[in-house]
Amino acid sequence: MVLADEQAVGQICATACIKSNLIQCQTLVRQAAHAGAKVLFLPEASDYIATSAEESLALAQSSYCSHFLSALMDDAKDKGLHINVGVHEVASDRRLKNSLLWIDDEGRITQSYQKIHLFDVDIKDGPILKESKNVEPGQKIVPPFETPVGRVGLAICFDLRFPEIGLALRRQDTEVITYPSAFTVPTGKAHWESLLRARAIETQSYVVAAAQGGPHNEKRRSYGHSMVINPWGEIVGELGDEYAEPQLLTADIDLDLVSKIRKEMPLLRRTDVYPEI
Numbered sequence: 001m002v003l004a005d006e007q008a009v010g011q012i013c014a015t016a017c018i019k020s021n022l023i024q025c026q027t028l029v030r031q032a033a034h035a036g037a038k039v040l041f042l043p044e045a046s047d048y049i050a051t052s053a054e055e056s057l058a059l060a061q062s063s064y065c066s067h068f069l070s071a072l073m074d075d076a077k078d079k080g081l082h083i084n085v086g087v088h089e090v091a092s093d094r095r096l097k098n099s100l101l102w103i104d105d106e107g108r109i110t111q112s113y114q115k116i117h118l119f120d121v122d123i124k125d126g127p128i129l130k131e132s133k134n135v136e137p138g139q140k141i142v143p144p145f146e147t148p149v150g151r152v153g154l155a156i157c158f159d160l161r162f163p164e165i166g167l168a169l170r171r172q173d174t175e176v177i178t179y180p181s182a183f184t185v186p187t188g189k190a191h192w193e194s195l196l197r198a199r200a201i202e203t204q205s206y207v208v209a210a211a212q213g214g215p216h217n218e219k220r221r222s223y224g225h226s227m228v229i230n231p232w233g234e235i236v237g238e239l240g241d242e243y244a245e246p247q248l249l250t251a252d253i254d255l256d257l258v259s260k261i262r263k264e265m266p267l268l269r270r271t272d273v274y275p276e277i
């Protein structure tokens with residue numbers, strides 16, 4: 001059995017204070033490096049969770065935000081660790097990008113994905129969020145790329161509800177799909193685990209979901225439950241929802257298991273009957 005190098009998944013609870021969010025991320029960087037991991041997966045919006053659309057725009061434009069990223073790039077190089085992290089980037093003077101970056105072990109940003117599906121919901125007695133108010137939607141799926149834990153495909157949070165992205169990544173030979181998230185508590189309770197396991201089973205890939213967990217501010221709280229799921233749909237590592245400190249889980253990615261399952265149960269598509277994605 002060939003085991004790829006160990007990977008680590010971090011869970012934080014970001015607030016509007018970029019400085020303390022960076023401290024949480026850097027604690028996880030140290031723990032991941034100490035555990036011998038080669039890759040650390042961090043959640044969506046690790047740089048901050050703001051209290052309003054206006055505050056979010058101002059934070060993205062602040063120098064704290066660029067410092068957050070350059071500090072993580074320095075850490076990646078320092079520790080020889082690849083870091084996958086969700087951040088906000090400035091798209092224009094009124095709009096942001098909800099981005100997912102791959103920082104390699106030399107501290108360079110080598111891949112960047114912009115969230116395609118934006119979270120606009122108005123749930124009775126539940127969350128009301130309108131991400132499209134200040135976020136520009138991404139326009140493309142990034143082809144999977146080689147990493148020390150296999151070929152990785154990138155997606156973010158609400159993208160998880162759209163199997164098309166996972167299937168497109170699978171068609172491009174992904175072995176691992178990341179869904180860094182900040183799921184709401186009610187939707188997380190109802191759907192998080194089922195969606196993640198479904199994406200792993202239908203793509204016969206590992207699914208890595210680094211999540212935010214805990215209260216970001218008085219109005220908003222995330223579900224937590226960061227998870228790693230194998231291509232058979234089994235949960236191989238999970239964190240809780242309680243928030244005390246940043247939490248880390250480590251798990252191995254067994255690329256032989258990916259090939260074994262794909263060989264044992266080929267999912268041959270009937271693209272003569274329905275369109276290819």
Ligand SMILES: O=C(O)CNC(=O)[C@H](CS)NC(=O)CCC(=O)C(=O)O
Nearest residue numbers: 045119129131157158182183184187
């Ligand atoms: O707000 C930011 O700064 C970062 N963005 C997020 O946290 C996004 C948009 S509000 N959250 C989600 O997509 C949750 C999806 C979800 O909970 C579901 O699909 O059920």
